[in-house]
Amino acid sequence: MSKKLLEIENITVRFGGVIAVNKVNFSLEKGELVGFIGPNGAGKTTLMKTITGMVEPQEGKILLNGELLNGKPIHERINLGLSLAQQIVSPLNSFNCIDNVVLACGKNKTKNLFKSLFINETAEEEKKAKELLEIVGLGEVLNEYPETLPLGYLKRLEVARALALDPLLLLLDEPLAGLNQKEASSLGDLIVKLNEKGQTILLIEHNLKEVIRICKKIYVQDNGRSLAYGDALDVMKNEDVKRAYLGTNKNA
Numbered sequence: 001m002s003k004k005l006l007e008i009e010n011i012t013v014r015f016g017g018v019i020a021v022n023k024v025n026f027s028l029e030k031g032e033l034v035g036f037i038g039p040n041g042a043g044k045t046t047l048m049k050t051i052t053g054m055v056e057p058q059e060g061k062i063l064l065n066g067e068l069l070n071g072k073p074i075h076e077r078i079n080l081g082l083s084l085a086q087q088i089v090s091p092l093n094s095f096n097c098i099d100n101v102v103l104a105c106g107k108n109k110t111k112n113l114f115k116s117l118f119i120n121e122t123a124e125e126e127k128k129a130k131e132l133l134e135i136v137g138l139g140e141v142l143n144e145y146p147e148t149l150p151l152g153y154l155k156r157l158e159v160a161r162a163l164a165l166d167p168l169l170l171l172l173d174e175p176l177a178g179l180n181q182k183e184a185s186s187l188g189d190l191i192v193k194l195n196e197k198g199q200t201i202l203l204i205e206h207n208l209k210e211v212i213r214i215c216k217k218i219y220v221q222d223n224g225r226s227l228a229y230g231d232a233l234d235v236m237k238n239e240d241v242k243r244a245y246l247g248t249n250k251n252a
């Protein structure tokens with residue numbers, strides 16, 4: 001049996017005339033923490049959304065643990081072991097941090113958020129929510145409401161909500177965006193800690209300094225195409241990768 005947890009084979013996504021993802025191949029093994037980088041517009045978020053089922057590709061296959069995901073609705077993919085911490089955080093503002101995580105607990109609930117609001121939260125789920133919030137460093141603000149918290153905390157809350165699904169594969173879409181370098185490196189440390197505990201993670205990130213610091217392996221996409229994959233330092237020395245980033249800076 002293959003050790004691959006995630007297999008992406010020849011994926012293409014078009015939005016009208018725009019080819020956001022172009023014949024992309026990529027795979028990830030259990031236990032890995034892989035950084036996924038590329039200039040703005042490279043198709044990173046779109047590829048992530050094809051994995052979770054928010055976008056259906058026109059071509060190609062996606063497998064999780066050997067099981068074909070194409071055509072499956074989002075909640076089934078979650079049940080199979082996927083979880084995504086989104087680039088734009090969207091906590092439930094009328095619930096405190098614990099309840100935000102409690103509501104994310106339990107895969108059966110993901111089908112129907114409305115229903116889950118009326119199910120008695122079990123003491124077990126509250127315990128789990130507290131533990132997760134402590135793990136992500138929010139042990140001090142368990143009862144605070146999201147709108148009173150700075151972005152750095154909300155990014156951690158988003159990670160706790162994603163972890164509440166007990167994912168086989170945790171997808172993180174720019175968790176460090178908007179954070180200062182100190183906050184970013186502390187959240188980077190948390191990502192490493194989660195990985196060391198056995199969590200497989202695919203990390204989309206713009207903060208190259210942090211990606212190079214925390215990820216052994218890096219996958220690069222540019223203009224919808226797979227550009228490079230390998231050991232972090234080798235990838236950063238790759239001429240195509242350098243050119244892709246320099247090209248972006250010139251146009252920025």
Ligand SMILES: Nc1ncnc2c1ncn2[C@@H]1O[C@H](COP(=O)(O)OP(=O)(O)O)[C@@H](O)[C@H]1O
Binds near residue numbers: 019042045047
């Ligand atoms: N829903 C959409 N409709 C139309 N075009 C889109 C949509 N989502 C993304 N795109 C386009 O696809 C390309 C890749 O975008 P995206 O996946 O967000 O890149 P990245 O996350 O790497 O910055 C961009 O040209 C973007 O404008």
Ligand SMILES: [Mg+2]
Binds near residue numbers: 087
């Ligand atoms: Mg993006």
